[in-house]
Amino acid sequence: GAGVSQSPSNKVTEKGKDVELRCDPISGHTALYWYRQSLGQGLEFLIYFQGNSAPDKSGLPSDRFSAERTGGSVSTLTIQRTQQEDSAVYLCASSLGRGGAYEQYFGPGTRLTVT
Amino acid sequence: SQQGEEDPQALSIQEGENATMNCSYKTSINNLQWYRQNSGRGLVHLILIRSNEREKHSGRLRVTLDTSKKSSSLLITASRAADTASYFCATGGGSNYKLTFGKGTLLTVNP
Numbered sequence: 001g002a003g004v005s006q007s008p009s010n011k012v013t014e015k016g017k018d019v020e021l022r023c024d025p026i027s028g029h030t031a032l033y034w035y036r037q038s039l040g041q042g043l044e045f046l047i048y049f050q051g052n053s054a055p056d057k058s059g060l061p062s063d064r065f066s067a068e069r070t071g072g073s074v075s076t077l078t079i080q081r082t083q084q085e086d087s088a089v090y091l092c093a094s095s096l097g098r099g100g101a102y103e104q105y106f107g108p109g110t111r112l113t114v115t
Numbered sequence: 116s117q118q119g120e121e122d123p124q125a126l127s128i129q130e131g132e133n134a135t136m137n138c139s140y141k142t143s144i145n146n147l148q149w150y151r152q153n154s155g156r157g158l159v160h161l162i163l164i165r166s167n168e169r170e171k172h173s174g175r176l177r178v179t180l181d182t183s184k185k186s187s188s189l190l191i192t193a194s195r196a197a198d199t200a201s202y203f204c205a206t207g208g209g210s211n212y213k214l215t216f217g218k219g220t221l222l223t224v225n226p
Contacts, residue, residue, distance in 0.1 A: 004157075035216075042203060043158075043216040059213075091157060101146055101165075101207060104214060106157035 002026065004107035006092050012113045013082055021077040021110045025094030032069055033104065034077050035091045036061075043091065049075060050098045082114045119147075119204040119217035127223040134191040136220040138204030139184075145207055147180055147187050148214065152201045161189075161202075196226045 005024045013019050025032050034046040045059040049069040060066070064082075069075040079086055089109040095102040122137045138147070146165045150158040164171045164180045164187065171178045177190040191198055201221050205214040 040218075042218040043205075045213050045215070048213065056213075089156070093158075101163075103148070103160045103163060104158075106150075106159070108157045 004092055004094055004105050006090075006107035006110050008110060009108065010111045010113075012115060015084060015114055016081055018078065018080045019082055019112065021079075021090050021092075021112070023075045023077070023092030023094075023107060025073065025075070025092070026105055027073075029094035029096055029105070030072070031095045031098050031102070032075050033093045033095075034067055034075070035093065036088045037091060037109075038088045046077070046090075079112075082112075084114050087112055087114045119206050119215060121202070121204055121217045121220040123220060124218070125221045125223070127225065128194060130194060130196055130224055130226050132194055132224075134194050134198070134222055134224070136189045136202050136222070138187045138189070138217060140187075140204075140206045141185065142206075144182075147178075148205045148207070149176075149178060149187075149189050150203045150205060150216075152203065152219070158203065191222075194222075194224045196224050198222060198224045 007022045030051045032049040035043040037043050047067045048056040064080045067077045089111050091109045092107045093104040095104045119138045119140045128134055148163045149161040151161055152158045162173050162178050164178050175192045180187045201219040203216050203219040205216045207214050
């Protein structure tokens, strides 16, 4: 079946511009996560959505970052007034349920480059 | 801060050899997962081991967990060039939905 998809796969933007990154999770997965991975580093948790509950935004690095999930499915991560330090690969993952006991399925990521 | 820390940071071996990667963590966990990442893109789940399990196998993969030492190891037997990737451990505890990832081990298998 279809896995997690993300778009665009690559995005180059100028400093100060806004960007939107999209994630389509696996159908039926109630949990959706966004992570950020800088070059050669591990994954940094950004935000988590579970069903209709309020999202956990505790990992967002600044108020320039926001995310929404419409209809419990597609999610959009928005970065306003991008900075060079925002350059990274942004990964989305979904899972059947909440809790670390569930395997997470990752999308291929969006590589963001801020010039 | 990151919970899991993999060791070594990089490992280079010849095809056919076994590769062992270790993961240490700090706080109590309910389970530990291992993931693989090719070329800096999406991660693929390899195996999940629960805190009450000591060892788990999946094909050429063998994972051990020692909760008293707060450590886990991933063994890949009879390695292949296609196993070249970064390997991450991730820990989850209780109702904590946040899997906390380490920085990974970069494994290179030379043909």
